[in-house]
Amino acid sequence: MATITRRDVYGLGEPWHPILRAYALAIGRMKALPATDSRSLAYQASVHGFGSESDPPPDRFRGQCQHNCWYFLPWHRWYLHYFERTVRSLLTEIEEVPDEVAATWALPYWNYARDAGAAKLPPEFGSPTLWDGRPNALYDDTRLPEVNDRSAALDRVQTVPGRGVIDQPFSAPTSGVATFGGTASGWHHFREPGAVAGGLEGTPHNDVHGFVGGNMWRFATAGLDPVFWLHHCNIDRYWEVRGHDADPSGWANVSFDFRTETGAAVRVEADGCVDPEAQLGYRYEDVTRPDGLLGGAVRRFEMAPGPELPPEVVGTRGTVRLQGRRVDAPMAVGAPSGDFLLSRGRDREQRVFLTVNDITGEANPGISYAVYLGERADESCRAGLISFFGIEGTGGGGHPLGYAFDVTDIVHTLEDEGAWNPDDVHVVFEPVGAVLDEGRSRTEETAPVEVGSVSIAYQ
């Protein structure tokens, strides 16, 4: 098996590069196939989600997407792999695609952090027509109009993982802990109580879903948008940027079912994809760290005895309603009990988490909110972003969204400055909208969301 190379869509160097021409033609084929054909785009999208967010999966192949847990990354890696194989096999049947393009074709990735221009939708996806005037299958008219016409760009902070996320533990056995890859769990379609998304699943993953809009807002339709696959390719790339030294063990007891490019059923293991080149036959063009964007100055704290110790919640507050404006949510933080001593020195192994949980709403507001610890709410106090992929399913006793941020170094900074008062801790939410041309902002008219609980915990 020759290795194929996944390239940056913004580095292809010419409009309608052969890789995108081939992709557009293959997606055209996939859209034309009946939904019963596992190679169709409709079927491929249904592998991710089927029906409403609360519907159980109809079989073991559809409605399988893994979110809010440590299977987010391996499941989506396998999902992309079989999609990529399906595209490649269709390309061999499309006469106008040159043989060498079909033979080496790999899914490109959308690295929105590459430069300012890359924070907009890749232009080939926003054009209703192909290079020669035929209808363009990469165009999705459900996206927000300012995304398709490229007058909107992602905010810089939405384009890279949040502060320190790339170096956090991959997973943790208990909920409410900030991780790279999500809370440890069994296979699950729905959120387990208290579980929170991994940092990478939060930003940039959920933010970009929210930015694009339309099909990209819902689990059951996201895969219908051809840019979904380039977005997830970039998320998958960040796993390679991080590396595999600290991948968890204990995945192998969960397997996933997929259909190959021939429609054949396969069952794969979660840990059967951790070496993409050796196990799946692809590599990324570029896996260097976008330094300076990842909170490089964040101090790291090695855990001893390790993150198995459940965090102790020392402060919590109820509902915060967000609708496009800055909200300051003050709370009090109590003293931890037992081993958890608030006054312990910074050389002790202790982490502080800010958890924003039980997030519900009727509709995706299409923006994110930056969450700050501390009244001044500047970059040095930014814990991370919250965004709202899948929020439509959270009403009526559904499964709310939740995020956990490691704010250890922020607490220490505030302590150093004498600005940490446990009786008066400020958690500030600030809208981070798409950046629109002509000084407009998407934050002006936006759907409300409700944060059910904000808490601070020590571990």
Ligand SMILES: [Cu+2]
């Ligand atoms: Cu996604």
